[in-house]
Amino acid sequence: MTNPAEILGLPKPAWAADEVGMLYDMAHRFMSEEIAPRYDEFEKNEMVDRESWLKAGAAGLLCASMPEEYGGSGGTFAHESAIIEAIGHVGVDGFGIGLHNSIVAPYILHYGSEEQKKKWLPKLATGELIGAIAMTEPGAGSDLQGVKTRAEKDGNQYKVNGSKTFITNGQLANFIIIVTKTDPEKGAKGTSLIVVETDEVEGFERGRNLDKIGLKANDTSELFFNDMRVPTSNLLGHEEGQGFVQLMQQLPQERLQIGTGAIAMVERALALTIDYVKERKAFGKAIIDFQNTQFKLAELKTEATIGRVFYNDCVARHIDGGLDPVTASMAKYWLSDLQGKVVDECLQLHGGYGYMNEYPIARMFRDARVQRIYGGTNEIMKLLIGRSL
Ligand SMILES: Cc1cc2nc3c(=O)[nH]c(=O)nc-3n(C[C@H](O)[C@H](O)[C@H](O)COP(=O)(O)OP(=O)(O)OC[C@H]3O[C@@H](n4cnc5c(N)ncnc54)[C@H](O)[C@@H]3O)c2cc1C
Numbered sequence: 001m002t003n004p005a006e007i008l009g010l011p012k013p014a015w016a017a018d019e020v021g022m023l024y025d026m027a028h029r030f031m032s033e034e035i036a037p038r039y040d041e042f043e044k045n046e047m048v049d050r051e052s053w054l055k056a057g058a059a060g061l062l063c064a065s066m067p068e069e070y071g072g073s074g075g076t077f078a079h080e081s082a083i084i085e086a087i088g089h090v091g092v093d094g095f096g097i098g099l100h101n102s103i104v105a106p107y108i109l110h111y112g113s114e115e116q117k118k119k120w121l122p123k124l125a126t127g128e129l130i131g132a133i134a135m136t137e138p139g140a141g142s143d144l145q146g147v148k149t150r151a152e153k154d155g156n157q158y159k160v161n162g163s164k165t166f167i168t169n170g171q172l173a174n175f176i177i178i179v180t181k182t183d184p185e186k187g188a189k190g191t192s193l194i195v196v197e198t199d200e201v202e203g204f205e206r207g208r209n210l211d212k213i214g215l216k217a218n219d220t221s222e223l224f225f226n227d228m229r230v231p232t233s234n235l236l237g238h239e240e241g242q243g244f245v246q247l248m249q250q251l252p253q254e255r256l257q258i259g260t261g262a263i264a265m266v267e268r269a270l271a272l273t274i275d276y277v278k279e280r281k282a283f284g285k286a287i288i289d290f291q292n293t294q295f296k297l298a299e300l301k302t303e304a305t306i307g308r309v310f311y312n313d314c315v316a317r318h319i320d321g322g323l324d325p326v327t328a329s330m331a332k333y334w335l336s337d338l339q340g341k342v343v344d345e346c347l348q349l350h351g352g353y354g355y356m357n358e359y360p361i362a363r364m365f366r367d368a369r370v371q372r373i374y375g376g377t378n379e380i381m382k383l384l385i386g387r388s389l
Pocket of ligand 1: 132133134135136140141142143165166167168169212215220370373374375376377378379380383
C-alpha cells in the first residue's frame with residue numbers, strides 16, 4: 001500500500017523530526033505486527049486484550065509524554081501525536097491508548113500530588129493500569145454541568161453514587177477518573193475529579209459493553225457506582241470544587257488528539273483509494289483515468305493538505321503552550337468533518353466493494369462517524385468558536 005504518511009508529499013514539521021520520527025516508525029511497526037494481525041479478533045470480542053496493552057507498555061508506547069521520573073518517556077504531545085498517527089495510518093483506531101496517554105495520564109501529572117504521581121503514573125506507563133475518564137451520564141453529555149454523580153465525604157472516604165455511560169475503555173479500565181459533584185448546590189464549582197482504582201473498591205459495577213456501529217475493537221461501557229467507597233486521598237487537586245476548571249484546561253488537548261486521529265485516517269483513506277482506483281477497471285480503463293475520479297481525488301488531496309498544515313501548526317502551538325481552546329475546537333470540528341467527508345467520497349470510489357467489510361475503507365467509514373460526536377460534539381465546538389467572535 002502507498003505510505004499514508006507520504007501521500008500528501010509535504011515536508012515534515014520541525015516537531016516531527018528526529019526522535020519523534022523514530023517513535024512513529026516504532027509505533028507503526030508495533031501496530032502492524034502486534035495489533036493489525038489480530039484486529040478482526042479484537043473487533044469480534046469488542047475489545048483489545050489486556051496483553052496488548054502490556055506489550056504496548058513494554059514497547060514504550062504508553063505515557064510517552066510523561067516525565068521519565070514517573071515511568072514515562074519524557075516526551076511532549078508531538079510524541080503522543082506520532083503514536084496516534086501510526087494507529088490511524090495502520091488502521092487500528094479501536095486501540096484506545098490515545099485516550100490513556102494524552103487524556104487520562106495528563107490529569108494525574110497536572111493535578112496529582114507527588115504521592116499520586118509516584119503511585120499511578122509508572123503503572124499507567126506499563127499498562128498495569130488501563131485508564132478511562134468518565135464524564136458523560138445518561139442525563140448529561142454536552143452539558144457537563146448537569147452531572148449528577150454524587151461524592152459525599154464520610155471520614156477519610158468518599159461515598160459515591162451515580163452512573164456513567166459511553167465510557168471508552170470502560171470494560172478493561174481499572175483506573176478511572178470520575179467527574180463527580182462534591183457540592184451539588186454550587187454547580188460547576190461543586191465539581192470534583194476523583195480517581196477510582198476499580199480493583200480496590202466495593203460498590204463499583206460495569207454495565208454493558210455497548211453495541212456500537214463502529215470502533216468495534218474498542219470497549220465503550222456503562223459504569224455504576226452504588227455506595228462506592230473511595231479514599232479521600234484519591235481526589236485530584238488540593239481541594240474539592242476544582243473539577244470543572246481542570247476539565248476546561250485539559251479539553252484542548254483532548255480535542256486536538258481527536259484531530260490527530262482524523263488527519264491520520266484522512267491520509268490512510270486517500271492512500272488506500274488511490275491504490276484501488278489505479279487497479280480497478282471499468283469500460284476498458286482504470287477508474288483513475290476517469291476525469292471525475294481525478295477531480296474528486298484532487299479536491300480531497302487539496303483539503304487534506306489544508307487540514308495537515310493546520311494540524312501541524314496546532315501541534316507546534318500546543319507544544320509551545322500557545323494553543324487556545326478556540327483553535328483546538330476548530331481543529332476537532334474541522335478535521336473530524338473532513339474525515340467524514342473524505343472516507344465517504346473514498347468509499348464511493350470503491351463502488352460496491354467499499355460497502356464490504358473485507359475492504360478497509362468500509363471499517364474506516366463506520367469508525368469515522370463518532371469523531372464528530374465525542375470529545376464535545378461538533379455543534380458544541382461551533383458554540384465555543386462562536387463565543388470568540
Ligand atoms: C464511542 C463513544 C465514546 C465515548 N467516550 C467517552 C468517554 O470516554 N468519556 C466520556 O465521558 N464520554 C464519552 N463519550 C460521550 C460523548 O462525549 C457524548 O456522547 C457527547 O459529549 C455528546 O453528549 P450526548 O451523547 O449526551 O448528546 P447530547 O448532549 O444529548 O446532544 C444531542 C444533540 O444535541 C446537540 N446539542 C446539545 N447541546 C447543544 C447546544 N447547546 N447547541 C446546539 N446543539 C446542541 C448535540 O450537538 C447533539 O447533536 C463517548 C461517546 C461515544 C459515542
